[in-house]
Amino acid sequence: MKSKPTACFLLTVVLSCVLVAEGNRDVNQEDRTIEWWTLSTGAGEHDPRTDLNRLIAGEFHEQHPHVNIEITPLHVEDFKKRIQIVVQADSPPDLFQSWGGYVMFEFARQNKLRDITYFVNSTLSKLISRESLAVYSYAGKFYGAPYDMGAVVVWYNRKIFEHAGVPVPQTWQDLLYAVRRIKDAGYVPIAMGGKDRWPAHFWWVYLAMRLGGKEAFDTAYGGTGSFTDPAFIQAGRLFKDLVATGPFQEGFENATYDQQAGLMGDGIAAMELMGQWAPSVAKNNATTGKGLPHLDVFPFPSVEGGKGDINDVMGGGNGYIVGKNAPDETLEFLEYFLSEGVQRRLIEDQGIIPVNKAAARGQTGPIATITGLITKATYYQLYYDQYFPFSVGEALNDASLLLLTGEYTPEETAAAINAAWREFK
Amino acid sequence: MENIKTLYSVKKLGLILLLIGPAFALFTTFVVMPVFQGAYYSLFDWKGIGPLNDFVGVKNFVRLFGHEPFRTAIVNNLKVVLFSLLFQLPTAFFFALLIGRQKFPGAIVFRSFYFFPYVLTEIIAGVIWRFIYNPQFGFLTQLSGLIGPEKTEIAMLGNPETAFNAIFVVIFWKYIGFHMILYIAGLQGVPKDLEDAAVIDGASPLEVIWHVIIPSIRNTIMISVFLSVIGSFNVFDIVWAMGQGGPDHSTETLVTYLYNFGYKRFAFGYGSAVAIVIFFLCLVFNVLYQKYIVGDSRS
Missing domain, CATH: 3.40.190.10 (Periplasmic binding protein-like II)
Structure with missing residues (x-):
C-alpha cells in the first residue's frame, strides 16, 4: 500500500518528462509555412517556370517534412503592383522576387526585410561571389541573394x-x-x-x-x-x-x-x-x-x-529577398535553391547565368562568355532604370x-x- | 386624415430609400468619395508608400500646366474632339442616310460591316492596327511597293509628326459605326409624310435633309455629340495599345499622361492632380452642355 504514492509520484515524473520531451519536439519540429512569391512567364496553368519551382519546393519538403512552401506565381507587372501593397500592409511574403536597386532599398529603409548578413557571411558567400551578392545589400546589410546574374x-x-x-x-x-x-x-x-x-x-x-x-x-x-x-x-x-x-x-x-x-x-x-x-x-x-x-x-x-x-x-538579374517575418527555414530553402544542382537545372530550363561558382564551371557559348565578363568585372553596375x-x-x-x-x-x-x-x- | 397623410409620406419615403438607396450608396462609395479623396491626394507629394505628410498645396497643378507633354496631351484631346465633330459624326450621318433608310439588298451587310469595328475591344483594335501600320511588313509599306518602283518602309507610328493622325484614323474607324447606328435609330422616327410634304413644296434633297431630317433627329444628334466629346476626353486604350503615348510623348492624351506620369512613376499625388483636371474638364463641359443645349431644346 505504501508503495502506491511512490508509484504515483514516479508515474507523474515519467509522464511529465515524456510530455516535456513531446513539447520540446513540438517547438523544434513545428510545422512551418514559407510564402514564396515567384515570377511566372504568363503561360497559365502549365507555366514551365512555375512547374520547376513547384518541383524544387517539393524536393525541399521531402527533406524537411515540417516545412511547407506555398508558391504564389505572378506575372511581372502584377507582381510589381501587388508586392507594393502587401509590403505597405506590413505583411511581406517570406521570400520574394527582387531586382535589387531602389525598390529594395526602400523596403529595407522601412524595415520590411529581414537582415540576413550573418547567413550571407557564413554560408552564401561560399557559394556565390561577393560582387553578385552586393546587388542585394543596402547600407552594409544583406537582405537576399541573386540566382541569376547577367550582363548587357x-x-x-x-x-x-x-x-x-x-x-x-x-x-x-x-x-x-x-x-x-x-x-x-x-x-x-x-x-x-x-x-x-x-x-x-x-x-x-x-x-x-x-x-x-x-x-x-x-x-x-x-x-x-x-x-x-x-x-x-x-x-x-x-x-x-x-x-x-x-x-x-x-x-x-x-x-x-x-x-x-x-x-x-x-x-x-x-x-x-x-x-x-x-x-x-x-x-x-x-x-x-x-x-x-x-x-x-x-x-x-x-x-x-x-x-x-x-x-x-x-547588368542585372533575378534574385530573392527575405521578408521581415520569415522563419529560419526560409534561409535553408534559399541555400537549397542556390545549390549547384538546382542552378544547373535553371540554366537548362531558363538560360540563367548561374551565380553558384560550381554550377558556372563547364558551361560553353554565350553563357560562358557572359559569366567570364562578370567574373572579370571590377565595377558591376545594376541597370540605371532599376537602380x-x-x-x-x-x-x-x-x-x-x-x-x-x-x-x-x-x-x-x-x-x-x-x-x-x-x-x- | 392628417395621420393617414403622414403614414402615406413615410411609406413613400421608405419606398424611395429602398429603391434608390443601394445605388446611391454604391455611387457615393465608388464615385463621389474617390473624387474627394483624389482631390485631397492631389495636394501632396505622395509616392504611394508611407504616410501623406508632404503637403505641397497647388504645386502639382502648377507643375502640370508647365509640363510640355501635358500641353501636348490637352491639344491632342481637343484635336480628337474637333476632328470627331467635324469629320466623324458627319460621315456617320452620311452613312446612316445611305444605308439606314431605303431597303435595298445588302443594307444589312453594310450596316454590320460598318458596325463591326465598334464590337472589337479597343486593345485588340489597337494591336491589329499596329500590324497594319508595321513599317517592315505592314499595309502601307506593301502598297508603296505596288505604286512606286520599290518598297519604301513607311513608319506612320514611329514619326512624332504623323503618329497622332495615324491613331486618329483608328479612332475614326472604330467609333463611326456606333454613331451611325444611333443616327439610323433616329432616322426611323422621322415622319415620312413630313418629308413628302417638303418634297411637294419643292424642297431639294439637301433642303429636306437640312430643314426636315436634322431638326427631327435633333435629340439623337445631341446624345451622339455628348458621347463623342466625353469619349474623346477619356480616350485611352487605343492610344495605349498603339504607342503608349510615344514616340516622344507626341501621342499623349490626358489619360495616358496620367498613367505615364502618375502611375508608372509612382507619383500618386501628381497623378491625382491630373485626374482632377480631367474630372473638371468633363464636369464643365457637362454642365454647359446640359444648360445651353439640352436646356434649350426643352424650353
Whole structure:
C-alpha cells in the first residue's frame, strides 16, 4: 500500500518528462509555412517556370517534412503592383522576387526585410561571389541573394558579320565602321525597340560608363558631381554619332522590344544591345519560331580616351529577398535553391547565368562568355532604370529615346536626367 | 386624415430609400468619395508608400500646366474632339442616310460591316492596327511597293509628326459605326409624310435633309455629340495599345499622361492632380452642355 504514492509520484515524473520531451519536439519540429512569391512567364496553368519551382519546393519538403512552401506565381507587372501593397500592409511574403536597386532599398529603409548578413557571411558567400551578392545589400546589410546574374552585352549574328566581312568591334570607331558595312550589305545593323525605351537607355548608360567609369556615376549619384558632367554629355554626343549612321530599322521609334527581338530571331538585324535573356526572346518572336544557333556576344566596345574599363559591366538579374517575418527555414530553402544542382537545372530550363561558382564551371557559348565578363568585372553596375527610383528611371528612359529621335540635344538629355534625380533627392 | 397623410409620406419615403438607396450608396462609395479623396491626394507629394505628410498645396497643378507633354496631351484631346465633330459624326450621318433608310439588298451587310469595328475591344483594335501600320511588313509599306518602283518602309507610328493622325484614323474607324447606328435609330422616327410634304413644296434633297431630317433627329444628334466629346476626353486604350503615348510623348492624351506620369512613376499625388483636371474638364463641359443645349431644346 505504501508503495502506491511512490508509484504515483514516479508515474507523474515519467509522464511529465515524456510530455516535456513531446513539447520540446513540438517547438523544434513545428510545422512551418514559407510564402514564396515567384515570377511566372504568363503561360497559365502549365507555366514551365512555375512547374520547376513547384518541383524544387517539393524536393525541399521531402527533406524537411515540417516545412511547407506555398508558391504564389505572378506575372511581372502584377507582381510589381501587388508586392507594393502587401509590403505597405506590413505583411511581406517570406521570400520574394527582387531586382535589387531602389525598390529594395526602400523596403529595407522601412524595415520590411529581414537582415540576413550573418547567413550571407557564413554560408552564401561560399557559394556565390561577393560582387553578385552586393546587388542585394543596402547600407552594409544583406537582405537576399541573386540566382541569376547577367550582363548587357552586344548580341550579334555571326553569319551577317561574315557576309558583310567585318570583324568583331573592339572600339566605338570599329562599331561605327561595322554599322556602315552591314548597312551596305543590306541588313539592319542594329535592332531597336524604341516604344519600350529601356533598350535605348542601355546605349546611353554604357557609353557613360565607358567614358566616366565608376567615379563619374558615384559622384553624380552621391551629389558631389552631376549628371551634366562631361562624361554624360559626351555619352550623348557619341550616341548621336551612331544614330547619324541610320543604324536602326525603319519605325524603331514605335517598335516594341519583342519586335526588336524578332528582327534578331529572323536574321534581319545584325546586332542588339541586350541582357542574357536575348536568345530565348529572339526565338519566341521569330516568325519561324526557331532560334538562331549563330548568335554570339561581345562586350560593349571601349571608347578612346574614356576613363572606364572595358571590363566594367552593366547588368542585372533575378534574385530573392527575405521578408521581415520569415522563419529560419526560409534561409535553408534559399541555400537549397542556390545549390549547384538546382542552378544547373535553371540554366537548362531558363538560360540563367548561374551565380553558384560550381554550377558556372563547364558551361560553353554565350553563357560562358557572359559569366567570364562578370567574373572579370571590377565595377558591376545594376541597370540605371532599376537602380534609381521609378520617377528617375522613367525620366532616364524618356530622355534616352528623346535623344535617339533627335528631340533632345546631348545637353538636354543630361539636364533632364539630372533634374529628375535632383528633384527626387 | 392628417395621420393617414403622414403614414402615406413615410411609406413613400421608405419606398424611395429602398429603391434608390443601394445605388446611391454604391455611387457615393465608388464615385463621389474617390473624387474627394483624389482631390485631397492631389495636394501632396505622395509616392504611394508611407504616410501623406508632404503637403505641397497647388504645386502639382502648377507643375502640370508647365509640363510640355501635358500641353501636348490637352491639344491632342481637343484635336480628337474637333476632328470627331467635324469629320466623324458627319460621315456617320452620311452613312446612316445611305444605308439606314431605303431597303435595298445588302443594307444589312453594310450596316454590320460598318458596325463591326465598334464590337472589337479597343486593345485588340489597337494591336491589329499596329500590324497594319508595321513599317517592315505592314499595309502601307506593301502598297508603296505596288505604286512606286520599290518598297519604301513607311513608319506612320514611329514619326512624332504623323503618329497622332495615324491613331486618329483608328479612332475614326472604330467609333463611326456606333454613331451611325444611333443616327439610323433616329432616322426611323422621322415622319415620312413630313418629308413628302417638303418634297411637294419643292424642297431639294439637301433642303429636306437640312430643314426636315436634322431638326427631327435633333435629340439623337445631341446624345451622339455628348458621347463623342466625353469619349474623346477619356480616350485611352487605343492610344495605349498603339504607342503608349510615344514616340516622344507626341501621342499623349490626358489619360495616358496620367498613367505615364502618375502611375508608372509612382507619383500618386501628381497623378491625382491630373485626374482632377480631367474630372473638371468633363464636369464643365457637362454642365454647359446640359444648360445651353439640352436646356434649350426643352424650353
